[in-house]
Amino acid sequence: MAKRRVIPGFGLSMGFSITYLSLIILIPLAALFIKAAGLGWAEWWNLLTTPRVIAATKLTFGASAAAASVSMVMGLLVTWVLVRYDFPGRRLLDAMVDLPFALPTAVAGITLTQIYAPNGWIGQYISQCASWIQTNYQPGGWLGGQVEDLAAKGAAYSPIGVFIALTFIGFPFVVRTLQPVMEDLGAEIEEAAATLGANRWIVFRRVILPLLVPALITGFTLAFARAIGEYGSVIFISGNLPMKTEILPLLIVAQLEQFKYEAAAVIASAMLLVSFALLFLINLLQRRLDWQHR
Amino acid sequence: MSISIKSINKTFGNYAALENISLEVPNGSLTALLGPSGSGKTTLLRIVAGLEFSDPGEGRILFHGEDVSETPAGKRGVGFVFQHYALFRHMTIAENIAFGLSVLPRSLRPAKAEIHARISELLKLVKLEGLDKRRPHELSGGQRQRVALARALAIQPKVLLLDEPFGALDAQVRKSLRRWLRVFHDEIGLTTLFVTHDQEEALELADQVVVMRNARIEQVGKPQEIYDHPRSPFVYEFLGNVNKLSASNGSHRYIRPHEIEIAFAAEYNPETDRLAKIDHLFSAGPVATLSVRLDDGQFLEVEISRKQLDELALDPGDEVSIRIMDSSKSGV
Numbered sequence: 111m112a113k114r115r116v117i118p119g120f121g122l123s124m125g126f127s128i129t130y131l132s133l134i135i136l137i138p139l140a141a142l143f144i145k146a147a148g149l150g151w152a153e154w155w156n157l158l159t160t161p162r163v164i165a166a167t168k169l170t171f172g173a174s175a176a177a178a179s180v181s182m183v184m185g186l187l188v189t190w191v192l193v194r195y196d197f198p199g200r201r202l203l204d205a206m207v208d209l210p211f212a213l214p215t216a217v218a219g220i221t222l223t224q225i226y227a228p229n230g231w232i233g234q235y236i237s238q239c240a241s242w243i244q245t246n247y248q249p250g251g252w253l254g255g256q257v258e259d260l261a262a263k264g265a266a267y268s269p270i271g272v273f274i275a276l277t278f279i280g281f282p283f284v285v286r287t288l289q290p291v292m293e294d295l296g297a298e299i300e301e302a303a304a305t306l307g308a309n310r311w312i313v314f315r316r317v318i319l320p321l322l323v324p325a326l327i328t329g330f331t332l333a334f335a336r337a338i339g340e341y342g343s344v345i346f347i348s349g350n351l352p353m354k355t356e357i358l359p360l361l362i363v364a365q366l367e368q369f370k371y372e373a374a375a376v377i378a379s380a381m382l383l384v385s386f387a388l389l390f391l392i393n394l395l396q397r398r399l400d401w402q403h404r
Numbered sequence: 405m406s407i408s409i410k411s412i413n414k415t416f417g418n419y420a421a422l423e424n425i426s427l428e429v430p431n432g433s434l435t436a437l438l439g440p441s442g443s444g445k446t447t448l449l450r451i452v453a454g455l456e457f458s459d460p461g462e463g464r465i466l467f468h469g470e471d472v473s474e475t476p477a478g479k480r481g482v483g484f485v486f487q488h489y490a491l492f493r494h495m496t497i498a499e500n501i502a503f504g505l506s507v508l509p510r511s512l513r514p515a516k517a518e519i520h521a522r523i524s525e526l527l528k529l530v531k532l533e534g535l536d537k538r539r540p541h542e543l544s545g546g547q548r549q550r551v552a553l554a555r556a557l558a559i560q561p562k563v564l565l566l567d568e569p570f571g572a573l574d575a576q577v578r579k580s581l582r583r584w585l586r587v588f589h590d591e592i593g594l595t596t597l598f599v600t601h602d603q604e605e606a607l608e609l610a611d612q613v614v615v616m617r618n619a620r621i622e623q624v625g626k627p628q629e630i631y632d633h634p635r636s637p638f639v640y641e642f643l644g645n646v647n648k649l650s651a652s653n654g655s656h657r658y659i660r661p662h663e664i665e666i667a668f669a670a671e672y673n674p675e676t677d678r679l680a681k682i683d684h685l686f687s688a689g690p691v692a693t694l695s696v697r698l699d700d701g702q703f704l705e706v707e708i709s710r711k712q713l714d715e716l717a718l719d720p721g722d723e724v725s726i727r728i729m730d731s732s733k734s735g736v
Contacts, residue, residue: 298490301455302552304477305484306504306559316507320494 139382146375157376162352163361169269170358171384174337177276181333182326184277185284192285193292207285210278215342222275223347226265233264267349272357275343280333287329291322327396331389338385405562405595406431407452408466413459414447421447422458423619429563429597429612431468434589436606437599439616440642445599446567448616452597453565454480467562483556483594487568489548491540497551498523498536504559526554529588546577557592566598570605582609603643607631615639634658647704659728661693661707668716669723677725680704685720687713694718696726 149157157163192204210218226233240260243249249257259268295318303313341359348355358381365374407429414422422444429435437445450456452465454477465473472480492500499506501523505514514522527533530550540548549569556564569585570578586609589596600606606613607627615622615630615638623635634640640658641648647664649657672679680696683703687693692713694706704726718724 298486298488299492301477302484302486302490302555303492303503303507305453305455305480305482306507306555307478308503308507309478312507316503317492 142375142382143379145372146379148372149376154376154380157373158380162356163358163377165353166356166358166361167381167384169272169355170338170381171388173269173272173276173357174334174340177273177280177337178330178334180277181280181284182330185281185288185329185333186322186326188281189285189288189292193289207282210282215279215340216346218278219275219343219346222278222343223266223271226271226274226347228262228264228266230264230266233266237261237264263349266347267351267355269348269355271347271349272344272355275347276337276340279340279343280337283332283336284326284329287332288322288325291325295321324396324400327392327399331392331396334392335385335389338381405468407563407595407597408464408469409448409452410462410464410466412448412451412463412465413461414444414451414456415459420619422451425619425621427614427621427624429595431595432593433611434586434596434598434609435612435614436610437597437614437616438601438603438606438642439622440601442618443616444619445601445616449565449567449597449599452563453477453482453484455484481559481562483553483559483561483564485549485552485556485564485566485569487571489540489545489552489572491548491552491555493540495539496536497527497532497538497540497543500540500551501526501536501555501558503555522558526558529557529592530554531584544577545573546581549573549581557594561594564594564596566596568599568601570602571600578605585609607643615642617642645705649702649704659704661705663729664704664706665727665729666694666696666706666708666712666716666718667725667727669725672725673727677727680724680726682718682720682722682724685713685718696724698726 146154188207192200192207223230225231226236228234228237237260240257244257244261248254256268256270260270265271265274299317300313303317308316339359341357341363344357345360348357348360350356350360358377362374362377362381365371365377407427409425409427409429412422412425414420425444425448437448439445447456451458454472454475458465458473463473464471467480477484492503495503502519505519505522508514513519523536524533527536530553532547532550532554535543535547535551540551543551549572553569570581573581582605598609607630610627612624613627613630614624617638623630623639625633630639631643634643637648637656637658640646645661647659647661649659651657667677669679671677678698680698682694683697684695685692687710690710691707692710694708694713696704696706698704706726
């Protein structure tokens with residue numbers, strides 16, 4: 111006899127879940143891979159190894175990882191302030207964190223471009239700063255190229271612009287995953303550590319931070335995944351220069367506009383596979399770092 | 405090491421948590437801070453630990469004559485045990501116990517082997533040998549509280565402070581851990597101050613009981629002393645069951661349930677006794693509790709041995725004669 115369950119309706123709810131997941135995730139993804147399979151292996155390889163695709167891949171994953179990392183650190187700081195201190199306007203600040211979720215990404219992109227363009231509010235100072243570095247230190251190589259870009263174009267229309275847009279949209283994920291965990295920590299473990307002679311820094315590093323690590327990584331993963339797929343905000347600020355500031359989603363759209371549906375599906379499939387592999391690895395890493403699973 | 409608490413005041417906003425508290429905790433004693441919630445006992449303990457600071461002014465905390473009022477918690481050398489253990493759940497039991505030693509500056513930190521030896525010694529002391537590699541969530545409540553105690557003792561504190569140490573445990577564990585703590589205290593002889601709202605716990609465990617109420621100390625003394633000579637109606641009522649009997653002139657008399665004798669109505673002596681009617685009978689256990697109604701309508705709770713109840717063969721509704729024994733205190 112089958113094991114009796116206390117909560118009824120397992121068959122029905124499970125069936126519904128699978129149907130729903132199939133409809134909204136599995137079937138569209140399967141369609142994508144079937145479309146991509148219309149091209150042979152050789153064509154796949156040729157398409158994916160074109161310099162333009164490789165450059166876009168590097169930019170997409172690189173900028174996403176960098177943006178998610180910065181979001182993780184800054185998110186930790188902001189969450190700390192929101193959870194640990196009571197000050198006038200705290201609730202307002204708390205609500206503000208969600209704005210990047212609500213704002214249409216195109217609006218965010220256009221606004222960021224305005225601000226970071228060479229004549230924008232922040233962009234002009236970045237531009238001046240970069241010019242100063244250029245004349246006084248004349249950095250060469252990759253760094254020199256970046257500085258030259260910044261001097262000429264502010265932070266917009268460069269990989270740094272892409273990074274800024276991705277930081278903007280990824281930030282709330284870190285705060286929202288970290289907040290409930292930090293609220294649950296309670297004062298007692300810190301007081302216990304304090305009576306045992308630990309100073310503030312040791313309490314943070316050895317007692318608080320380890321307990322936050324799982325949530326931090328989850329926040330990073332969400333921000334990272336969101337950044338990889340981000341389109342709307344990036345295309346405005348990046349300027350979409352082939353080989354320089356093109357991101358993968360943009361390349362896919364470009365293929366579609368030329369009616370190369372298979373090529374678009376191939377890039378999308380490859381992107382999906384790489385994302386899946388990376389997310390899976392992060393998941394493994396999280397399990398290793400998580401004290402609950404050791 | 406003795407603890408001297410001198411005229412401590414503490415307010416939170418408009419609320420006075422402690423009002424002019426002075427107390428001496430003798431060297432090597434086990435002292436209980438007993439009181440209902442909101443009486444200020446935990447706040448007082450936290451001020452002694454340095455987790456809270458008293459209002460600026462004359463208030464002083466001295467450890468063996470040395471003023472520690474301005475010393476932060478980490479430098480006071482106190483072992484503090486929390487009601488909900490406050491163990492570091494991402495660390496093993498050994499890492500928890502070693503924490504206080506591992507955060508010492510390098511010059512003062514014992515060598516690895518020495519820390520290791522200290523952990524084994526402490527685990528043995530709290531009867532948890534072999535659990536060093538476990539994590540807190542794998543242990544029972546009683547075991548966790550003993551780990552917390554070992555962790556507090558690892559830094560070789562000058563005084564031990566326990567905040568409702570058995571409050572989160574179930575009745576059986578609480579009782580056995582209580583007895584164990586008494587024996588343990590006598591072995592190590594560390595000055596210990598603990599907070600409890602359980603009068604039975606305080607009376608059974610402590611050398612000295614401090615009864616607190618509404619931010620003030622109500623009475624200080626040995627358990628027996630406080631039980632036998634309560635200085636106020638509050639202390640009388642707080643230390644176990646008591647009957648409050650009103651006289652016709654408006655005065656009150658307090659009588660403990662075991663200080664009342666009961667007999668057949670036929671033995672009634674108008675000089676010393678009163679007539680009463682049995683209202684309820686609870687006879688599960690070695691002591692039977694009777695609720696009786698006096699002729700003037702007041703209720704009294706009476707405790708007699710089960711044996712006596714069986715001999716008298718009483719039932720609810722029966723008339724009985726009641727005599728209040730001389731040992732009881734009257735007219736507070």
